Amino acid sequence: MPAALLADTQAEALNDILARHDGLEGPLLPILHAVQEEFDHIPAAAVPVIADHLNIGRAEVHGVVSFYHDFRDLPAGRHVVKICRAEACQAMGVNQMADGALQKLGLEWHGTSKNGAVTVEPVYCLGLCASGPAAMVDDTLHGRLTAEKLETLLAEASA
Secondary structure, three states: OOHHHHOOHHHHHHHHHHHHOOOOOOOHHHHHHHHHHOOOOOOOOOOHHHHHHHHHOHHHHHHHHHHOOOOOOOOOOOOEEEEEEHHHHHHOHOOOOOHHHHHHOOOOOEEEEOOOOEEEEEEOOOOOOHOOOOOEEOOEEEOOOOHHHHHHHHHHHHO
């Protein structure tokens, strides 16, 4: 996609990000993190600009964006709920809880509610293995989840 699809202010911000990372060794990940920080996602129109600037293929940039779960190609909701799917949380029943919560919200993983309030994402360890199942709402960790507690967290985030 051509850079012309970026708004002038977005193109200017992207060019500033690229300039700040000039001269770094292995700059792709830091650039992508900065772009996501700036735009709350990696706009598709930014991919060819980044690729051209780094003299790499668009497929390489897209591959990195799609490989790492923290990069988004669409903006997230106002609140991001990350539900741990690691083995310790699975052993405590998180999959059934998460499936029920997603069904109730009418979402799939990485989906955002229609009102833009909440995005639900899987993560593969929040470091609360002894207190699982666990989730993180924005930057706040929650352990020892029950289906009811998860439902309450999602309802509060959706409000």
